[in-house]
Amino acid sequence: MLQIKSFTFNPFSENTYVLHDDTSEAIIIDPGCYEREEKAELFDYIKTYKLIPIKVLNTHCHIDHVLGNAFAINTYDIPLWFHKDEEPVLRAVTSYASNYGFPSYQDSNANHYIKEEEVIKFGNTRLKAILVPGHAPGHLVFYHEESKICIGGDTLFQGSIGRIDLPGGDHETLLTAIKEKLFTLPEDVVIYPGHGLTTTIGYEKLNNPFVGKKARY
Numbered sequence: 001m002l003q004i005k006s007f008t009f010n011p012f013s014e015n016t017y018v019l020h021d022d023t024s025e026a027i028i029i030d031p032g033c034y035e036r037e038e039k040a041e042l043f044d045y046i047k048t049y050k051l052i053p054i055k056v057l058n059t060h061c062h063i064d065h066v067l068g069n070a071f072a073i074n075t076y077d078i079p080l081w082f083h084k085d086e087e088p089v090l091r092a093v094t095s096y097a098s099n100y101g102f103p104s105y106q107d108s109n110a111n112h113y114i115k116e117e118e119v120i121k122f123g124n125t126r127l128k129a130i131l132v133p134g135h136a137p138g139h140l141v142f143y144h145e146e147s148k149i150c151i152g153g154d155t156l157f158q159g160s161i162g163r164i165d166l167p168g169g170d171h172e173t174l175l176t177a178i179k180e181k182l183f184t185l186p187e188d189v190v191i192y193p194g195h196g197l198t199t200t201i202g203y204e205k206l207n208n209p210f211v212g213k214k215a216r217y
C-alpha cells in the first residue's frame with residue numbers, strides 16, 4: 001500500500017513528500033529542506049522506516065521546491081528527475097538564491113527528463129506524470145491511480161491556484177491545464193499540494209474561486 005509522508009519546510013512553507021510502499025523503496029518529491037534541522041527531519045524519517053530512496057522528483061524547479069535537492073541526491077546517491085522545460089527554471093535558482101536568503105544553496109542537475117505521461121516506478125508502485133503547465137513551464141503532477149492520490153505541486157490548492165507572476169508563469173495556460181488535465185481525474189482524487197492542506201478534485205471543481213463552478217475571478 002502506498003504511504004505518503006509530508007513535511008513542511010523552509011520559509012515558503014513548502015510541502016515535501018516521501019512516498020513509499022511495502023517494498024521499502026521510496027521516492028522523495030520536491031525536497032525543500034534547507035536548515036540542518038529540516039534535513040535531519042527528512043533523514044530521520046527515512047532511517048526510522050528503513051526506507052530506500054531511489055530517486056528525487058521535482059514537480060517544478062522554483063527555489064522552495066529544490067532547496068534540498070543536493071542534500072537528497074548526495075545523501076542517498078540517487079538521481080534527480082524533472083521535466084526538461086524546468087531546466088532554465090532550476091538554472092535560474094543559482095542566480096537568485098543568495099538574494100532570497102539562501103546563501104548556501106547548492107546546485108543540482110537532472111539525470112533524466114520526465115516526459116508527459118511517463119510512468120515512474122518505485123517498489124510495486126507506478127506513478128503517472130501529467131504535465132500541468134502555467135505556474136511553471138514544465139510543471140508535472142504525479143498521479144497514483146489505484147489510491148487516487150495526486151502530488152500536485154503548485155497547480156491546484158485548497159481554494160486557490162498556483163501563482164502566475166513568477167518566471168514562466170501564464171494564467172490562461174494554468175487555467176486550461178487544470179481544467180483539462182486535473183478536472184478530468186475522478187472527483188475523489190486527493191491532491192497533495194506544494195503548499196497548504198490536501199483537497200479533492202471534486203471539492204475544487206465546485207468551490208475553487210479561480211477554476212471551479214463558483215469561480216469569481
Ligand SMILES: [Zn+2]
Pocket residue numbers: 060062135136154
Ligand atoms: Zn512554484
Ligand SMILES: [Zn+2]
Pocket residue numbers: 012014062064065154194195
Ligand atoms: Zn511552491
